[in-house]
């Protein structure tokens with residue numbers, strides 16, 4: 001893996017004031033952006049805030065997380081100011097059955113923003129990992145708290161190879177991306193999330209009508225591939241990923257048997273024949 005060109009000196013802090021000026025406006029989804037130096041987990045903090053009645057559109061960004069949470073009980077870690085670790089609070093007034101699409105919506109929006117600003121080819125591993133090639137650039141974690149949904153994202157920006165949690169991960173610095181400035185990256189992701197979220201809520205959670213299903217499929221690195229899926233528990237399923245259903249679930253053909261998966265850890269085995 002090539003060395004990153006970036007050092008700790010290239011890790012300036014985020015500006016809370018600038019982010020609020022850019023994002024919090026009349027009619028905007030975003031109601032306030034808070035940047036903290038260090039916390040356990042921005043998802044956990046916003047879950048507490050949601051229980052306390054915090055409004056939709058609350059954004060919490062941490063320069064450092066000491067107990068960042070990942071999908072399937074994993075951890076998410078990155079050195080201070082080397083990535084973007086942030087969460088948003090939504091209170092979607094659409095049927096709960098459609099909420100499965102929220103993480104996919106977030107991944108589509110983030111991929112589009114990063115692609116545009118950083119000029120890298122980002123694709124999505126189901127359900128919501130952002131990949132460059134086969135390496136993970138970012139992950140998304142959604143958690144429900146009563147009628148609220150907290151969605152957190154970790155995006156590797158200037159991490160060096162020795163700072164990555166695994167050989168299967170990467171960062172924008174390592175990929176020699178056109179933008180390594182976290183302020184515009186964060187703004188672009190949140191603006192894109194807002195736009196997709198508006199379309200989706202106006203379509204009452206119908207991903208087809210909102211154009212979300214086709215947008216997800218266009219960015220998918222999983223559909224059409226042979227996959228091995230670690231299901232919750234000890235079960236593994238190997239087969240061909242054939243599509244995404246009405247609920248955002250992955251459809252897999254395993255030796256002629258059709259499966260629909262709502263959760264799981266996907267490994268891309270090899271390209272589709």
Ligand SMILES: O=C(O)CCCC[C@@H]1SC[C@@H]2NC(=O)N[C@@H]21
Nearest residue numbers: 041043068069070071139152154
């Ligand atoms: O790929 C994954 O497993 C999801 C990772 C999500 C990490 C982010 S970082 C900000 C937010 N706060 C957390 O504790 N987790 C998410």
